[in-house]
Amino acid sequence: LSRFKEAFDEYAGRIVIGAVAGIVIEEGVDRYAYHKGLFVIGQRGDTVRILNDGKFVPRHF
Template sequence: MTTLEMEKGFQEIWKLFAETDRKLKETDDKIEKLIGRWSLFVEGLVVPAAKRLFRERGIEIKHLSQHVDVSRDGQEGMEIDILGVNGEYAVLIEAKSTLGVHDVDEHIERLKKFKTFFPEYSDRKAIGAVAGIVIRKGADKYAYKKGLFVIAQSGDTVTILNDMHFKPKEW
């Protein structure tokens, strides 16, 4: 095999690598788009039921917003999937197609920073909820122990899994 033939072979291999990279990026983009649609689907189940679910727990939500996004003073921002507010509470709901322990931890960090990013709610008790169509093993119990409401699919709607004696943690 001559040097020229070897060089040509290497060029062909690099072209194949480049094509593979391009196809992987396309696949990643498609997966991200699909995940985004699933998240919207989960939110679509939770939003119509949220006022009723929390009213049943003694929390009358007056205003409900989706995709609440803010950044302060050039810092990294914060996005809340669903925010329910009344004169006493700010309820932050994170909606996932598949809910895991890591998602619970991320939401707790969001709750800790909430009043920094949303000073207009500094007089409210911030409480949290996580929602999932699929809930990974143990994630529901973990969220419960951390003081979060757990919202799961139940038939054609959603329900809060926590018992009626549950007291949410306040941030």
């Protein structure tokens, strides 16, 4: 994501945030993404939702 704006210059003046999503998330991957400032989207029952807690601060790219 740090190079995203190089490829898509129309986003040069905008704040970009990132996310990872998965139906099955391997142990530790969610914590890694969280600590890198990415939203974590996962399946809960029949729906998907953002799994980050209220303390999460997204990284701006």
